[in-house]
Amino acid sequence: xxxxxxxxxxxxxxxxxxxxxxxxxxxxVATYRNPVIAGDFADPSIIRVGNTYYAAGTSSxxxxxxxxxxxxxxxxxxxxxxxxxxxxxxxMGSYWAPELFYRNGTYYVYYTARRxxxxxxxxxxxxxxxxxxxxxxxxxxxxxxxxxxxxxVLEDAGKLYITWKAYGLxxxxxxxxxxxxxxxxxxxxxxxxxxxxxxxxxxxxSGGAEGQAIFKRGRYxxxxxxxxxxxxxxxxxxxxxxxxxxxxxxxxxxxxNPVLVSDDAWKCPGHGTIVTTPDNRYFYLHHAxxxxxxxxxxRQGVLSELVxxxxxxxxxxxxxxxxxxxxxxxxxxxxxxxxxxxxxxxKAVPEISWVWDVSLPKPDFSVQDGQLHLVNNATNxxxxxxxxxxxxxxxxxxxxxxxxxxxxxxICLYGDAMNALGFGIRKGSLELWQVKDGIRTVLKKQSIxxxxxxxxxxxxxxxxxxxxxxWETKDSASQPILDTPLDGSFLPRWDRxxxxxxxxxxxxxxxxxxxSIQMKYE
Numbered sequence: 001x002x003x004x005x006x007x008x009x010x011x012x013x014x015x016x017x018x019x020x021x022x023x024x025x026x027x028x029v030a031t032y033r034n035p036v037i038a039g040d041f042a043d044p045s046i047i048r049v050g051n052t053y054y055a056a057g058t059s060s061x062x063x064x065x066x067x068x069x070x071x072x073x074x075x076x077x078x079x080x081x082x083x084x085x086x087x088x089x090x091x092m093g094s095y096w097a098p099e100l101f102y103r104n105g106t107y108y109v110y111y112t113a114r115r116x117x118x119x120x121x122x123x124x125x126x127x128x129x130x131x132x133x134x135x136x137x138x139x140x141x142x143x144x145x146x147x148x149x150x151x152x153v154l155e156d157a158g159k160l161y162i163t164w165k166a167y168g169l170x171x172x173x174x175x176x177x178x179x180x181x182x183x184x185x186x187x188x189x190x191x192x193x194x195x196x197x198x199x200x201x202x203x204x205x206s207g208g209a210e211g212q213a214i215f216k217r218g219r220y221x222x223x224x225x226x227x228x229x230x231x232x233x234x235x236x237x238x239x240x241x242x243x244x245x246x247x248x249x250x251x252x253x254x255x256x257n258p259v260l261v262s263d264d265a266w267k268c269p270g271h272g273t274i275v276t277t278p279d280n281r282y283f284y285l286h287h288a289x290x291x292x293x294x295x296x297x298x299r300q301g302v303l304s305e306l307v308x309x310x311x312x313x314x315x316x317x318x319x320x321x322x323x324x325x326x327x328x329x330x331x332x333x334x335x336x337x338x339x340x341x342x343x344x345x346x347k348a349v350p351e352i353s354w355v356w357d358v359s360l361p362k363p364d365f366s367v368q369d370g371q372l373h374l375v376n377n378a379t380n381x382x383x384x385x386x387x388x389x390x391x392x393x394x395x396x397x398x399x400x401x402x403x404x405x406x407x408x409x410x411i412c413l414y415g416d417a418m419n420a421l422g423f424g425i426r427k428g429s430l431e432l433w434q435v436k437d438g439i440r441t442v443l444k445k446q447s448i449x450x451x452x453x454x455x456x457x458x459x460x461x462x463x464x465x466x467x468x469x470x471w472e473t474k475d476s477a478s479q480p481i482l483d484t485p486l487d488g489s490f491l492p493r494w495d496r497x498x499x500x501x502x503x504x505x506x507x508x509x510x511x512x513x514x515x516s517i518q519m520k521y522e
Contacts, residue, residue: 029328029329029332030328030329030332030333030334030335031326031327031328031329031335032075032303032326032327032329032330032333032335033325033326033335034266034288034300034302034303034323034324034325034326034327035290035300035301035302036071036074036075036076036077036285036301036302036303036335037055037057037069037077037285037300037301038297038300038301038338038391038392039297039298039300039389039390039391039497040297040298040299040300040389040390040496040497041057041058041067041069041287041298041299041300041301041389042057042058042060042096042230042231042271042287042298042299042495042496043057043058043096043097043098043150043211043271043272043287043299044056044057044271044272044273044285044286044287044301045057045097045098045099045100045272045273046100046272046273046274046275046285047100047101047102047273047275048275048276048277049102051072051278052070052071052072053070053071053072053074053275054068054069054070054080054100054107054131055068055069055070055071055077055100055285055301056068056069056083056098056099056100056109057069057098057287057301058095058096058097058098058299058495059082059095059355060093060094060095060096060493060495060496061093061094061095061357061358061359061416061493061496062095062355062356062357062358062387062496062499063082063087063355063356063357063358063362064082064083064084064085064086064087064355065082065083065084065087065088065091065095065098065111065113065358066082066083066084066095066098066109066111067079067081067082067083067353068080068081068082068083068131069301070131073329073330073331073333074275074277074283074285074303074330074331074333075303075329075330075333075335076333076335076336077301079353080131080132081131081132081134082134083098083109083111083126083134083135084126084134084135084137085134087358088113088124088126088137088139089137090113090115090116090117090124090139090140091113091114091115091116091124092113092114092115092116092119092358093113093114093358093359094112094113094114094121095111095112095113095358096111096112096113096121096149096150096495097111097112097149097150097151097211097271098110098111098112099111099150099151099152099153099273101153101154101186103155103160103186105129106127106128106129107127107128107129107131107135108125108126108127108153108186109125109126109127109135110123110124110125110141110151110152110153110162111123111124111125111126111151112124112148112149112150112151115140120146120147121147121148121149122140122141122142122143122144122147122148123140123141123142123148123149123151123162123164124137124138124139124140124141125137125138125139125141125186125187126138127186127187138187141162141187141188141189142162142164142189144164144166144178144193145166145167145169145170146169146170147166147167147168147169147170148164148165148166149164149165149168149210150164150165150210150211150212150271151163151164152164152212152213152214152273153182153186154214154215154247156216156247159181159182160181160182160183160184160186161179161180161181161182161191161247162179162180162182162189163177163178163179163196163212163214164177164178164179165177165178165208165209165210165211165212166178166193168208168210174198174199174201175198175199175208175209175210176195176196176197176198176199176209177195177196177197177198177209177210177212177225178193178194178195178196179193179194179195179196179247179248180192180193180194194248194249195249196212196223196244196247196248196249196251197209197212197223197225197242197251197253199227200253203257204227204228204238204240204257204258205227205228205240206227206228207227207228207229207236208227208228209225209226209227209240210225210226210227210230210271211224211225211226211230211270211271211272212224212225213225213272213273213274214247215274215276217308218313219245220243220244220245220313221243221244221245221246221247222241222242222243222274222315223241223242223243223244223251224239224240224241224272224273224274224284225239225240225241225242226238226239226240226270226271227239227240227258227270229268230268230270230271230299230495231268231299231494231495232295232492232494232495233294233295233492235267235268235289236262236268237262237268237269237270237271238258238260238261238262238268238269238270239258239259239260239261239269239270239286240253240254240257240258240259241253241254241257241259241314241315242254243313243314254314256314258321259316259317259321260286260304260317260321260322260323261321261322262288262322263291263322263323264291265290265291265322265323265325266288266289266290266291266302266322266323266325267288267289267290267291267294268288268289268299269286269287269288269302269304269322269323270286270287270288271286271287272284272285272286272287273285273286274306277330277331278331279331281305281330282305282306282307282308282315283303283304283305283306283330284303284304284305284306284317285301285302285303286301286302286304286323287299287300287301287302288300288302288323290393292393292463293392293393293394293463293464294464295492295497296390296393296463296464296465296488296491296492296497296498297390297391297392297393297464297497298390298492298496298497302323303327303330304317304318304319304323304324304327305317305318305319305324305327305328305330306318338391338392338521340518340519340520340521341388341517341518341519342516342517342518342519342520343516343517343518344515344516345367345370345371345372345514345515345516346370346371346515346516349367352388353388353389354386354387354388354501355386355387355388355389355499355501356385356386356387357385357414357416357417359416359417360378360380360384360385360417361377361378363375363377363384363385363386364377364384365386370515371402371512371513371514371515372502372512372514372515372517373511373512373513373514374386374502374504374511374512374514375504375509375510375511376407376504376505376506376508376509376510376511377509378505380417381417381418381420381435381438381439381440381505382412382414382417382420382422382435382503382505383408383410383503383504383505383506384503384504384505385412385414385420385499385501385502385503386501386502386503387412387414387499387500387501387502388499388500388501388519389499390461390464390497390498390499390500391521392464392521392522393461393462393463393464393465394461394462394463394464394521394522395460395461395519395520395521395522396458396459396460396461396518396519396520396522397411397458397459397461397500397517397518397519397520398411398456398457398458398459398517398518398520399411399456399457399502399514399515399516399517399518400454400455400456400514400515400516401425401454401455401456401457401512401513401514401515402453402454402513402515403425403426403427403428403452403454403455404426404427404510404513405426405427406426406506406507406508406510407426407504407505407506407508407510407511407512408424408425408426408431408504408505408506409424409425409426409502409503409504409512409513409514410422410423410424410425410431410433410457410502410503410504410505411423411424411457411458411459411469411500411501411502411503412424412500412501412502412503413459413467413488413491413498413499413500414491414498414499414500414501414503415490415491415492415493415498416493418435418436418437418438419435419436419437419490419491419493420434420435420491420503421433421434421435421467421486421488421491422434422503423457423459423469423471423481424457424503424505425448425455425457425471426506427450428447428448428449428450429445429446429447429448430445430446430448430455430471430481431444431445431446432444432445432469432481432482434486436490437490443482443486444481444482446481452473454473454474454515455471455472455473456471456472456473456478457469457470457471458470458471458472458478459500461500462485464488464497464498465487465488465489466485466486466487466488467485467486467488468480468482468485468486469481469482469486500519502514502517
């Protein structure tokens with residue numbers, strides 16, 4: 001099947017009618033462009049409750065854990081909040097693959113996290129009746145050998161089942177996707193584990209099988225699953241299909257696997273879930289790296305449609321074996337442009353989806369007297385950090401800051417506590433700095449007058465990798481701190497993209513005085 005690539009930004013024309021009789025009347029059809037959830041949003045899980053869709057994704061080492069979005073049309077999504085406002089007590093990070101499930105008025109999330117006591121990743125469960133209020137943790141649900149990740153839960157003949165990836169870290173064992181029955185309330189594993197799939201070491205699954213999602217159509221259960229290396233610059237993630245007449249198997253893998261692979265536009269697609277629309281179209285919300293911005297913006301939320309071959313009873317992706325750049329929109333929805341961000345803290349401030357490093361103390365911040373106050377309470381080289389998800393690789397981030405004597409206030413690109421790049425100000429000086437592999441280096445320092453009341457610091461990003469830094473005052477034009485761009489290729493971590501935001505460092509505690517922030521995408 002040829003890949004469906006369109007050049008129009010908003011519509012395509014589908015020809016209807018009979019050419020032999022008369023000139024046809026074109027019919028305008030709304031389209032969307034991927035991503036539908038921009039920025040780092042890996043391993044998305046999606047459900048539909050009535051006519052409303054909800055999606056949750058991996059947050060990895062960022063807090064608060066697991067962002068949730070909602071949509072009425074699958075292409076325009078709004079941030080709801082996190083699954084957890086405070087991380088569950090038993091966890092310490094690796095907040096991966098939250099799986100949403102809805103039953104009898106209750107929302108469940110089955111999530112993967114690293115346990116504090118032994119630093120192994122297992123599966124927990126939490127519930128809520130109101131997504132906007134966050135979830136109440138019910139604790140560790142499934143511990144299995146050295147690792148159990150990527151939960152997926154479904155109902156079969158009135159019983160609940162959980163499936164998961166096993167043996168990924170066990171030497172001498174093949175990776176398997178296992179299943180077991182859950183208690184009626186979904187909060188305890190009661191059944192004996194059974195095997196659904198084993199990864200084949202001799203084909204495209206040689207790197208493993210994971211990220212399974214199961215749904216039923218006709219007499220078959222169908223599974224989408226992902227294989228090989230999920231993350232980083234050398235990823236080779238792909239998607240396969242399998243089916244069975246009974247959940248317990250035997251499962252038959254599709255002979256044409258893999259069915260979704262990389263191309264120049266979207267790389268390493270995989271790990272998602274299937275949802276149906278009210279008009280019975282099947283959509284796979286999954287992740288992929290943008291071919292241009294790649295690891296610098298992370299694995300983004302993309303949408304691919306499945307269609308059915310009634311003869312073979314196998315589905316196929318409508319636009320071929322690659323993630324579509326542009327495609328026919330579900331429900332005729334028109335996709336809105338990604339909005340820039342402009343916050344003046346002296347005015348009414350909308351809710352901002354701040355993120356932070358969960359390996360460090362949660363940032364202490366507030367908005368008071370027209371200023372964002374971030375308290376310097378970190379002892380590491382990067383300081384306290386409060387960030388935002390980067391949605392496109394080419395952008396300008398700027399902030400107006402009032403200099404202080406004792407603390408360095410910076411705009412900061414933050415990979416983790418050991419890798420960051422910042423441009424900061426204190427009274428009398430500007431400082432361009434980096435932390436690489438834990439070593440802090442001042443790249444450039446410049447004196448400025450002590451009596452400047454505020455300075456606008458600017459970071460210009462090209463493709464998420466190359467950065468220039470400027471500064472200006474109300475009385476002076478913008479000027480660079482360095483004449484050449486800096487290469488930030490050391491910032492992306494294996495399973496996540498950097499964040500952009502504000503950092504605060506120095507020997508004294510203090511707090512920031514940030515008057516405004518602006519994020520403008522090109």
